[in-house]
Amino acid sequence: MYKKVSTNLNFVDREKETEKFWDDNHIFEKSMENRKEGPTYTFYDGPPTANGKPHIGHVLTRVIKDMIPRYRTMKGYMVPRKAGWDTHGLPVELEVEKLLGLNGKEQIEEYGMEPFIKKCKESVWKYKGMWEDFSGTVGFWADMENPYVTYDDNFIESEWWALKTIWDKKLLYKGFKIVPYCPRCGTPLSSQEVAQGYKAVKERSAIVRFKVVGEDAYFLAWTTTPWTLPSNVALCVNPNDTYCKVKAADGYTYYMAEALLDTVLGKLATEDEKAYEVLETMKGADLEHKEYEPLYECAKAIADKQRKKGFFVTCDTYVTMSDGTGIVHIAPAFGEDDANVGRNYDLPFVQLVNDKGELTEDTPYAGLFVKDADPKVLVDLDKRGQLFDAPKFEHDYPHCWRCDTPLIYYARESWFIKMTEVKDKLVANNNTVNWIPKSIGEGRFGNWLENVQDWGISRNRYWGTPLNIWECCDCGCQESIGSRAELAERSGNPD
Numbered sequence: 001m002y003k004k005v006s007t008n009l010n011f012v013d014r015e016k017e018t019e020k021f022w023d024d025n026h027i028f029e030k031s032m033e034n035r036k037e038g039p040t041y042t043f044y045d046g047p048p049t050a051n052g053k054p055h056i057g058h059v060l061t062r063v064i065k066d067m068i069p070r071y072r073t074m075k076g077y078m079v080p081r082k083a084g085w086d087t088h089g090l091p092v093e094l095e096v097e098k099l100l101g102l103n104g105k106e107q108i109e110e111y112g113m114e115p116f117i118k119k120c121k122e123s124v125w126k127y128k129g130m131w132e133d134f135s136g137t138v139g140f141w142a143d144m145e146n147p148y149v150t151y152d153d154n155f156i157e158s159e160w161w162a163l164k165t166i167w168d169k170k171l172l173y174k175g176f177k178i179v180p181y182c183p184r185c186g187t188p189l190s191s192q193e194v195a196q197g198y199k200a201v202k203e204r205s206a207i208v209r210f211k212v213v214g215e216d217a218y219f220l221a222w223t224t225t226p227w228t229l230p231s232n233v234a235l236c237v238n239p240n241d242t243y244c245k246v247k248a249a250d251g252y253t254y255y256m257a258e259a260l261l262d263t264v265l266g267k268l269a270t271e272d273e274k275a276y277e278v279l280e281t282m283k284g285a286d287l288e289h290k291e292y293e294p295l296y297e298c299a300k301a302i303a304d305k306q307r308k309k310g311f312f313v314t315c316d317t318y319v320t321m322s323d324g325t326g327i328v329h330i331a332p333a334f335g336e337d338d339a340n341v342g343r344n345y346d347l348p349f350v351q352l353v354n355d356k357g358e359l360t361e362d363t364p365y366a367g368l369f370v371k372d373a374d375p376k377v378l379v380d381l382d383k384r385g386q387l388f389d390a391p392k393f394e395h396d397y398p399h400c401w402r403c404d405t406p407l408i409y410y411a412r413e414s415w416f417i418k419m420t421e422v423k424d425k426l427v428a429n430n431n432t433v434n435w436i437p438k439s440i441g442e443g444r445f446g447n448w449l450e451n452v453q454d455w456g457i458s459r460n461r462y463w464g465t466p467l468n469i470w471e472c473c474d475c476g477c478q479e480s481i482g483s484r485a486e487l488a489e490r491s492g493n494p495d
Contacts, residue, residue: 019136028141031073032080041077043069045142047084047150051095051126054134062140069141083135083142087124087151088464090185094402096123096463104356105186113462120463121151150465157484160468164482167469171418172480174469176411178336179456180398183357183369184405187459188412196401200394206378207264207325207388209252210235213291217245217253219313220264220388222324224395225334226377227370230296230363231350233303233310234330236341237284238319241326245280249273255287257326264325264389284326287313295386298362303348310348314341333411349411355460357408371406415458415467423452 022028045065048058069079093108096119102108108116132144148155166172179188206226209218221235237243242258249268254276256264261276269275291312294300303310318337319328332342333351342349352360359365364380365373381387398407419426426449435441458467468481481487488494 015137019139023136031141032078035073035076035078038076038078041069041072041079043079043081043142044148045081045083047086047148048131049086049089049091049124050128050131051092051124053127054131058134059138062135062138066138066140081142083144083147085124085128085147085149087121087149090187090402090459090461090463092120092124093461093463094185095126096120099123104184108462117463124151153484156465159465161482163468164480166417167480171421172415172469173418174413174415174478176413177416177454177456178334178339178409179412179414180407181410181412182400182403182405182407183355184403185400186355187461188414188456189400189407190456193401194398194407197399197404197407198396199399201397202392202394203397204374204378204390205324205393206381206390208295208329208381209254209386209388210295210329211293212255213293215253217255219292219327220254220256220325221327221329223329224393225370225374226381226390227353227359227365227373228331228334229329229377229381230298230359230365231331231333231352232295232299232329233332233347233350234312234314234341234345235292236314236316236319236328236330237287237326238317238321239283239285239288239315240317241284241319241321243282243284243287243326244278245282246276246278248276253279255327257321259321260324260326284319285315288315289313296363298352299348299350301362302350302352306348308346308348314345314347316341316344335409339411351411353408353410355410357405370408412460414456415469416454416456419452419455423449426452 043065048054069081073079096116097103097108100111100116100119102111135142135144150156163172180191180194181188203224204226205222205224206229207220207222208229210221211218219235223229237257243255244258244261245253245255246261246265247253248265249270254265258281261278265275267275289312294303294311300311313327314330316337318340319326330338330341330347332338332347332349334353341347352363353370354360357370359368359370359373361367365376368376378387378390382390399405400407427446430441430446430449433441435445469478470481471478479490481490
């Protein structure tokens with residue numbers, strides 16, 4: 001016999017009554033106690049950050065997370081559920097910066113790292129009570145009396161153990177890599193973070209005349225980032241495509257891709273004169289190692305100091321005929337493709353931008369933020385007769401999702417886990433997982449694993465897990481420490 005349900009229900013009150021019944025009668029604890037003889041199914045909550053308020057998106061994730069442990073409990077498993085708090089990271093630092101009226105790394109260091117870190121430690125618990133109330137309201141069961149906390153020494157020690165294990169397998173290394181970098185926050189961003197901040201922007205590119213050594217001719221090269229031109233050390237062509245040497249209607253002789261001649265030079269045509277006359281054709285590979293005069297003396301000075309040859313044409317198939325001139329400028333410090341070309345040809349490493357995103361004192365644009373330097377570079381090159389054109393273009397450009405600053409692709413010294421070394425194992429393990437729906441495991445996640453890159457784990461910040469690598473300033477010897485006990489023993493300091 002069914003009981004008639006009242007049409008005058010207050011669902012909020014019933015929700016609170018149920019929550020109170022669970023709390024008063026310790027239902028969550030009993031669900032584990034009653035099944036302590038059964039198999040264990042352990043759940044660790046992917047931790048939220050307690051210095052930010054919960055929002056509607058967290059309702060969905062909390063509910064989905066709660067479904068699986070409840071299902072396993074009903075199947076007879078003993079399901080301990082460990083709550084956690086993510087207390088480290090840049091969001092916490094930014095919150096404390098606002099609280100203290102600070103702006104950037106310099107001001108943080110002037111304030112003092114120790115008091116700043118103390119403020120960070122206090123800040124992370126700002127909304128702890130709100131999170132606990134919210135979790136109870138949505139019926140999320142977890143042990144919040146004994147959570148794991150990422151700033152706790154025991155948790156950090158577990159990270160050290162994992163990193164030491166990775167180090168012992170020779171999968172942890174320090175190197176330079178082009179990373180998406182926020183000059184305001186002073187830290188690299190992960191690919192997932194970059195994906196959160198794209199904006200459509202209109203900017204000017206640059207088609208630049210590079211004087212060929214020993215000829216009254218110029219390479220016409222294209223770039224979407226004029227601010228990188230002071231760091232130019234090479235040009236790049238596609239070895240398999242056709243290039244032309246042409247006499248243009250503007251009086252110059254140019255080298256550029258045949259496929260783009262009309263697009264770039266067509267506007268020079270008049271009623272009486274063609275835009276250009278082809279003098280010679282060749283494959284891109286025929287231009288390899290052909291030299292040109294450096295665009296900026298500051299780059300040449302660094303190349304000379306490094307005793308490395310630069311300022312010549314290189315070849316790589318990444319160069320396309322879809323836009324530009326078929327010749328691209330190469331600055332290995334500011335792009336992954338550029339960096340690969342730099343390694344292949346052992347080019348000089350010239351990075352005339354500091355970690356604040358400002359052009360350095362060695363350049364004519366000292367102190368200017370890179371995006372502010374763009375128009376100055378264009379005006380300067382135009383005055384020197386080296387700017388052929390500065391066409392406008394619209395594209396999606398990444399901005400920092402935290403502070404809205406334009407990101408730059410920037411060579412940074414970072415620590416990496418060599419994911420590429422274990423790619424085959426990762427793919428094989430993924431194929432054993434029962435993904436629901438299968439399209440996630442085979443598609444999005446599977447595709448990501450197939451194209452996995454080495455994982456940059458280090459951040460140039462203050463409030464985070466200290467990296468457990470010690471490096472000798474004199475000889476460069478590196479050692480990884482895996483525990484507090486080992487650190488105490490090696491340092492001779494029990495504290």
